Amino acid sequence: MTRAKLFASLCGLVFLVNLARVVFAPLLDVFIGEFGIGEATAGLIVTLGWVGSAAPRLPTGWILTKVPRHLVVLVSGLVLAVASSIAATATTVEHLMVGAFLMGIASGIYFVSANPLLSELYPDRIGRIIGIHGAASQVAAVIAAPFVALTVLVDWRLSLWAIAVGAAAITVATWIAARTTELPTAGEADRDFVAGALSEWKLIVTALAIVGAASFVWQGLFNFYELYMQSKGLSDWAAGMMLTIIFAAGVPAFYFGGDLADRFPHVPYLLGIVGAFAASLFALTRAEGLLALVVLSAVVGFVIHTLFPAIDTFLLDTLPDSTRGSAYAVFSSTWMLMQALGSSALGSLVERGFAYDAVFASGAAALAAIALVLVVLERAGRLPG
Secondary structure (H helix, E strand, O other), X not given: OHHHHHHHHXXXXXXXXXHHHHOOHHXXXXXXXXXXXXXXXHHHHHHHHHHHHHOOHHHHHHHOOOOOHHHHHHHHHXXXXXXXXXXXXXXXXXXXHHHHHHHHHHHHHHHHHHHHHHHHHOOOOHHHHHHHHHHHXXXXXXXXXXXXXXXXXXXXXXXXXHHHHXXXXXXXXXXXXXXXXXXXXXXXXXXXXXXXXXXXXXXXXXXXXXXXXXXXXXXXXXXXXXXXXXXXXXXXXXXXXXXXXHHHXXXXXXXXHHHHHHHOXXXXXXXXXXXXXXXXXXXXXXXXXXXXXXXXXXXXXXXXXXXXXXXXXXXXXXXOOOOHHHXXXXXXXXXXXXXXXXXXXXXXXXXXXXXXXXXXXXXXXXXXXXXXXXHHHHHOOOOOO
8 A cells, every 4th residue: 555655656746747848848939929039949948858858867877776766756856846946937048948957857867766666666567557657647748738728828937836836745745655665675786887787788779679760750750740740731720639649549558558568578569569650650641631640640649659668668577676777777868869869850851852751651661670670580589588
């Protein structure tokens, strides 16, 4: 029961942590009017949030070899509360950028410390727990736009103050729950960051080979999804709804994807997801008409979001206690940087005159080819895990 209370508080905290990463996108129009900036500067605010999310992951992995995981999670909550307050009181765009970057820092600290903690709290149900935790995070992506729309009716700063107050309250609740919980001691065996990461390099490379290209394509897809749907003839409103659908499909996908990760062999299951994503993405490039686009948006959103709990389950279930935190931090930081490049790569191709359908069809074909090669290697027993 005490572990359940701690898990519930972590689900609340991850909701706010992810909301802090996605809340700036629907606020960009407000920032342009409030601070008198252009689209490029406004986009940089969003970018700084994601760069902030990537920046602390390796250092956090090292800290986890010295400090208990739950204490690092609590620090992430405190950082989020302070950072959101800084952003909410911004009077200049530079001030706002600092707040956005620090809010991203909080998310990077959180995910690297919380995911190993969850796997050690529930070692027999890693996939299901990671899936429920991920679903709580995904709800933030779904409600971000309507949440901002409501708060803007009063003051745009209210959305950031809500995150700050919520983070402070849930951090206190997490601290109380952790004090009354018999915490796992598995992380105590992970005390050499460099040696731990190096000893698991084959597993880290395998995981990156399986999910790196898929997440790279996904970053480009969802960040340009509204423009992509408009290129297929949809109105601005309908294109926005398609983006909501693709994110909403991720809520059940996290739960079911994590649950299935406990039931199936990890590597074949992951390769099946990548193959299904490639197939559904290719079908999307051939789709015309509102109904087909609605259905395929839901399918693509569901399939790709099953990938995230599945890869976390694969690593956290396979890595031993002595290297789990270190190796996972190296994977997480590298993976974040790989996928962050997807949007700029897609933007460059489109700017050069390539059509969205052609770019995404090529991406789907490349993913299918990678999956096929990895399937052959897996069947030959050449992949670890």
